[in-house]
Amino acid sequence: MGAAAAIGQREHPVEVVDLVTHYGPRMILKGVTMDVREGEIMVVMGGSGSGKSTLLRYLLGLERATSGTIRVLGQDLGGLSHREITDLRKKMGVAFQGGALFSSMTVGENIMLPLYEHTDLDRSTMEIMARIKLEVVDLAGFEHLMPAELSGGMIKRAAFARAVIMDPRILFCDEPSAGLDPVVSSALDDLILRLRDAMGMSIVVVTHELESAFKIADRVTVLDHGRILFIGTVDELREQDNARIQNLLNRRAQPEIIDGDEYLRRLTGENMDEGTIQ
Amino acid sequence: MPAVDRRPPFHRFADKVGRATIAGIEEVGSGGVLVTQSLFWLLFGPQRRQPVRMAAVFVQMMEIGIYAIPIIGVLAATIGVMLAIQGIHALKIFGAESQVVFGIALSITREFAPLITGILVAGRSGSALAARIGTMKINQEIDALSVMGIEPVRYLVAPALFAALVMVPTLTVFSDLVALYAAGLYVGFDLGLSMAAYVDQVIDVLSVDDVMHGLGKSAIFAVLIAIIGVVNGASVTGGAEGVGKVTTRAVVQSIAAIVVTDMVFAFVVTR
Ligand SMILES: Nc1ncnc2c1ncn2[C@@H]1O[C@H](COP(=O)(O)OP(=O)(O)O)[C@@H](O)[C@H]1O
Ligand SMILES: [Mg+2]
Numbered sequence: 001m002g003a004a005a006a007i008g009q010r011e012h013p014v015e016v017v018d019l020v021t022h023y024g025p026r027m028i029l030k031g032v033t034m035d036v037r038e039g040e041i042m043v044v045m046g047g048s049g050s051g052k053s054t055l056l057r058y059l060l061g062l063e064r065a066t067s068g069t070i071r072v073l074g075q076d077l078g079g080l081s082h083r084e085i086t087d088l089r090k091k092m093g094v095a096f097q098g099g100a101l102f103s104s105m106t107v108g109e110n111i112m113l114p115l116y117e118h119t120d121l122d123r124s125t126m127e128i129m130a131r132i133k134l135e136v137v138d139l140a141g142f143e144h145l146m147p148a149e150l151s152g153g154m155i156k157r158a159a160f161a162r163a164v165i166m167d168p169r170i171l172f173c174d175e176p177s178a179g180l181d182p183v184v185s186s187a188l189d190d191l192i193l194r195l196r197d198a199m200g201m202s203i204v205v206v207t208h209e210l211e212s213a214f215k216i217a218d219r220v221t222v223l224d225h226g227r228i229l230f231i232g233t234v235d236e237l238r239e240q241d242n243a244r245i246q247n248l249l250n251r252r253a254q255p256e257i258i259d260g261d262e263y264l265r266r267l268t269g270e271n272m273d274e275g276t277i278q
Numbered sequence: 279m280p281a282v283d284r285r286p287p288f289h290r291f292a293d294k295v296g297r298a299t300i301a302g303i304e305e306v307g308s309g310g311v312l313v314t315q316s317l318f319w320l321l322f323g324p325q326r327r328q329p330v331r332m333a334a335v336f337v338q339m340m341e342i343g344i345y346a347i348p349i350i351g352v353l354a355a356t357i358g359v360m361l362a363i364q365g366i367h368a369l370k371i372f373g374a375e376s377q378v379v380f381g382i383a384l385s386i387t388r389e390f391a392p393l394i395t396g397i398l399v400a401g402r403s404g405s406a407l408a409a410r411i412g413t414m415k416i417n418q419e420i421d422a423l424s425v426m427g428i429e430p431v432r433y434l435v436a437p438a439l440f441a442a443l444v445m446v447p448t449l450t451v452f453s454d455l456v457a458l459y460a461a462g463l464y465v466g467f468d469l470g471l472s473m474a475a476y477v478d479q480v481i482d483v484l485s486v487d488d489v490m491h492g493l494g495k496s497a498i499f500a501v502l503i504a505i506i507g508v509v510n511g512a513s514v515t516g517g518a519e520g521v522g523k524v525t526t527r528a529v530v531q532s533i534a535a536i537v538v539t540d541m542v543f544a545f546v547v548t549r
Contacts, residue, residue: 057421060421060424060425062421062424062425083326086328086427086429087427089424089425089426089427090427092425094421094422094425094426096418096421096422097418098417098418100417100418100419100421100422101419102414102419102422103413103417103419113426113428114426114427114428117328117426117427117428118327118427
């Protein structure tokens with residue numbers, strides 16, 4: 001589907017065609033084709049181990065693909081020099097699963113780091129910019145704390161503030177609500193919506209939480225064992241009668257039990273070729 | 279396909295040795311790459327807007343060098359006294375104890391000061407470096423640096439490497455002085471040699487070559503400690519437990535590397 005996206009003059013911010021990747025001898029992504037459109041929130045879903053984080057790492061150019069192409073903001077990641085990819089990354093923001101704040105720096109210093117490294121702004125300007133972003137994520141006044149002094153939800157929000165400090169055109173987040181209670185994770189969903197509306201960027205959110213996916217997604221990509229099972233809007237997703245997707249949708253009610261079923265299903269060999277059990 | 283390995287034991291053993299050797303060569307290779315890249319960023323970083331920050335080097339210099347001064351002072355003094363005691367004891371057999379300053383001065387500057395300094399820095403800072411890099415890798419902080427367009431080698435490795443390159447030889451000079459002084463105190467106490475006379479003798483005995491021999495080695499130790507720390511830290515897998523493992527491995531490997539390098543260096547240079 002996504003390859004023929006050059007209908008308008010503009011390319012989509014993310015275009016992935018036939019992406020195949022390996023970790024060692026194991027094939028992880030088995031021909032993924034998807035895209036992310038300007039200003040949309042694309043949610044990447046799928047069970048544990050389905051390759052969501054892996055896809056994200058490739059979109060970020062952290063790994064080299066076996067085959068296929070990845071274009072981000074119009075540039076083919078495979079053909080970029082070190083310098084070009086560094087420049088491209090200044091237009092991308094990433095909020096990692098655990099926040100990945102630098103533990104030796106205060107929250108404020110964490111958020112200012114990209115400014116400090118990539119701009120010639122003076123310190124007071126950087127502090128003002130950091131404070132603005134902290135306000136966006138509801139962390140105003142916390143800039144002098146160390147990451148260890150923050151709660152899980154606050155760390156995630158600080159990570160968002162750092163991810164958007166350079167006003168990126170595209171924001172990637174891995175499992176923003178993992179390990180958070182429902183109230184906090186719902187607040188993070190609101191934050192993602194707010195960031196998109198306020199800053200107009202495209203956002204890719206990796207999650208396995210249906211609640212959150214339905215709430216924020218413009219479109220959804222469903223990954224299953226390294227393959228695309230579905231791409232489309234939330235409404236289209238609900239109408240799917242594919243058994244695996246139904247399985248995924250029903251998982252919402254009782255995640256633990258369904259995870260058990262999934263485990264059994266793999267044990268009984270329905271996916272003998274898939275390697276490790278998560 | 280985890281099939282049962284039916285090969286004869288020797289084949290399996292050879293296979294294991296082969297793999298371990300390749301892994302070892304790979305680690306040496308990535309160590310070499312790190313040194314080269316660090317140099318690259320030091321020289322060309324500024325024009326690429328990725329300078330190696332002096333502030334970061336300074337922080338590392340404090341960690342590796344300044345904070346190590348007390349313990350290195352104590353160890354160096356102990357070694358100095360110990361050498362004096364043993365030297366006098368051995369030379370007394372020939373009634374030649376007045377020659378002890380020879381042995382003390384040469385063995386401290388050529389051997390003991392660089393060695394004890396290297397081992398101590400390996401234990402203190404090599405482990406800390408491995409733990410820091412390992413923890414950062416597990417927390418995806420290294421990935422975070424990359425995706426922010428901040429080159430991790432430039433940002434993390436180069437400062438530690440250059441700080442070690444400056445501080446380990448500096449600490450070695452410090453150990454030289456402390457050990458020689460402590461030995462002098464003991465020699466004065468045991469043989470009644472005045473400090474002034476002792477210092478004269480030491481200066482007489484030592485050549486620039488002897489001091490440089492020790493300092494040259496200590497510079498190599500510095501590179502070994504930093505790179506082994508980083509390579510091990512970066513190879514971490516698993517969680518906090520993995521960090522513990524690579525930290526231990528970094529210390530063991532760097533001390534082993536220091537001792538072996540010391541021997542090879544002494545052999546090559548002394549003959
Ligand atoms: N660094 C790695 N080395 C080897 N295998 C990996 C690595 N990272 C992930 N994998 C494997 O790739 C598969 C997909 O993982 P991942 O993308 O993290 O899944 P998800 O994020 O959907 O839970 C898993 O089976 C996992 O074991
Ligand atoms: Mg994941």
